[in-house]
Amino acid sequence: SQQGEEDPQALSIQEGENATMNCSYKTSINNLQWYRQNSGRGLVHLILIRSNEREKHSGRLRVTLDTSKKSSSLLITASRAADTASYFCATDEAAGNKLTFGGGTRVLVKP
């Protein structure tokens, strides 16, 4: 079973627009991480937010975490064609040494 469920499954936007995707999870976590996967490639870590943090920024990325609702969001501002990829949330559970990945959001940024 997958801990994180992402919404939407797919997203198509114009270059310059913002892209927002959401992740919901079920159990207590140490941290939540977002990864990016370009087609046919391995995953690349984008950002990590700890359970005691509510918001984090990294360049054009903004992540929020609401532990009371067990949800997180990833915002990509001023998107570029190069942002076209699949984005996955992954939860690092309180009891474990491993990540549980969501199903991902496929983002298409049209030039």
Added chain:
Amino acid sequence: NAGVTQTPKFRVLKTGQSMTLLCAQDMNHEYMYWYRQDPGMGLRLIHYSVGEGTTAKGEVPDGYNVSRLKKQNFLLGLESAAPSQTSVYFCASRRNRGPYEQYFGPGTRLTVT
């Protein structure tokens, strides 16, 4: 630094054949992981290791075995391949202390006919 490398990149097997996928990392990471990714889905954990000589089962371990004889290598074995094991396999590693991000290899695309 090569990071995480996987061998081979592609492989086609017939049902019942066996093979071993090799993962190597040069970052001196304690933890290593094997995942599978099926089309349009996220990653599912097969097995993982928290140190040399240790292994543990993940979410979907059936039909796979692993070994971690050296800290830098993590091997994934398929003893008798089945069509249901057609997938892309990713290896990852991370430090045993924070930050807890995982570093991924480029993947192995396996087809079982």
